[in-house]
Amino acid sequence: MTPETSRTHAERGSAPSMQPPLTPNAEIQERNCSVGRTIDVIGDGWSFMILRECYFGVRRFEQFKEILGLPRTTLADRLRTLTAKGLLRQVLYSERPPRFEYQLTRLGIDLYPVMMALMSFGDKWLAGRRRKPLQLIHHNCGQPCSAIVICSKCRAEILPSNVSYRDGPGAGTSVIHTKRKSRRSADPTALEHRRPSSVARALQVIGDRWSFMIIREAFFRVRRFDHLQNNLGIAPNILIDRLNRLVDNGVFRKVLYQSGPNRYEYRFTDKGRDLFGSMIAMLRWGDKWLSDGAPPLILTHNDCGKDFEPTVACDQCREALNAHSMRFTMNYRDPKPSE
Ligand SMILES: [Zn+2]
Numbered sequence: 001m002t003p004e005t006s007r008t009h010a011e012r013g014s015a016p017s018m019q020p021p022l023t024p025n026a027e028i029q030e031r032n033c034s035v036g037r038t039i040d041v042i043g044d045g046w047s048f049m050i051l052r053e054c055y056f057g058v059r060r061f062e063q064f065k066e067i068l069g070l071p072r073t074t075l076a077d078r079l080r081t082l083t084a085k086g087l088l089r090q091v092l093y094s095e096r097p098p099r100f101e102y103q104l105t106r107l108g109i110d111l112y113p114v115m116m117a118l119m120s121f122g123d124k125w126l127a128g129r130r131r132k133p134l135q136l137i138h139h140n141c142g143q144p145c146s147a148i149v150i151c152s153k154c155r156a157e158i159l160p161s162n163v164s165y166r167d168g169p170g171a172g173t174s175v176i177h178t179k180r181k182s183r184r185s186a187d188p189t190a191l192e193h194r195r196p197s198s199v200a201r202a203l204q205v206i207g208d209r210w211s212f213m214i215i216r217e218a219f220f221r222v223r224r225f226d227h228l229q230n231n232l233g234i235a236p237n238i239l240i241d242r243l244n245r246l247v248d249n250g251v252f253r254k255v256l257y258q259s260g261p262n263r264y265e266y267r268f269t270d271k272g273r274d275l276f277g278s279m280i281a282m283l284r285w286g287d288k289w290l291s292d293g294a295p296p297l298i299l300t301h302n303d304c305g306k307d308f309e310p311t312v313a314c315d316q317c318r319e320a321l322n323a324h325s326m327r328f329t330m331n332y333r334d335p336k337p338s339e
């Protein structure tokens with residue numbers, strides 16, 4: 001099935017979760033979506049980078065500060081948020097004076113495959129002539145490997161053109177409660193300040209929450225400015241800014257679909273389309289931890305005809321990856337301070 005013939009959520013306007021156009025007095029409603037929920041829980045690029053360090057075994061405030069090189073107040077804020085959202089927990093490690101370290105919870109540990117999918121994208125598209133920063137080795141098969149996203153039923157790699165969607169039991173819309181963070185981080189390269197990181201590079205290309213949401217819509221084949229604006233309830237100036245940025249970063253290309261006045265739609269480049277694995281890995285995580293057993297969206301793998309869970313797996317043996325089954329070699333000097 002090609003993208004042109006498969007069912008779309010927005011362009012045919014028949015899907016139940018299609019948003020009505022916003023009126024000035026309307027409450028902002030947003031489509032229930034596990035990707036959006038996941039991004040709301042994780043927060044921003046710094047939170048991703050803190051979690052990444054946790055997978056390296058970093059636990060303590062001063063270590064995070066040393067490795068990430070971010071201001072104390074920013075670090076304290078992100079650690080507090082990640083703890084409040086249930087991804088980290090504080091554990092006392094010294095009685096006098098009382099000192100705490102941060103440990104991953106089950107939610108946090110289960111986010112590891114998402115990180116691997118982002119890393120794979122960064123390795124593939126953003127390393128340039130540099131070597132990829134980390135070489136993963138899968139403990140179970142002993143092979144150097146990369147992460148791919150496979151179908152939980154037939155184990156084949158998932159391509160965006162081979163997935164169709166239908167509303168799940170949690171479909172619908174919800175009023176947006178939290179104030180949207182529309183601010184972009186001042187210096188995206190700061191994420192890579194101390195350690196070269198493909199995850200950081202991937203986040204620089206994707207950008208902020210709004211960019212994630214635009215990319216998500218694009219995977220539902222929502223490609224036009226007005227449709228994006230209606231579906232997301234986003235301010236036009238922010239939408240223009242994010243679309244331009246995603247074009248500059250090579251995620252989208254602009255394609256003329258109407259002239260006089262000229263109108264463009266935003267289509268994925270090969271690079272942009274390759275973000276699909278990361279997106280559906282987030283979707284699975286949000287379904288598992290944030291949806292009370294009622295996923296908003298059901299994914300069907302057209303190749304095998306079955307509903308599936310996106311599974312981040314080893315490209316060598318196709319077993320699911322988790323934080324305990326990976327080793328890695330570094331292609332750079334580790335800046336981790338000794339304790
Ligand atoms: Zn399948």
Ligand SMILES: [Zn+2]
Nearest residue numbers: 138141314317
């Ligand atoms: Zn393997």
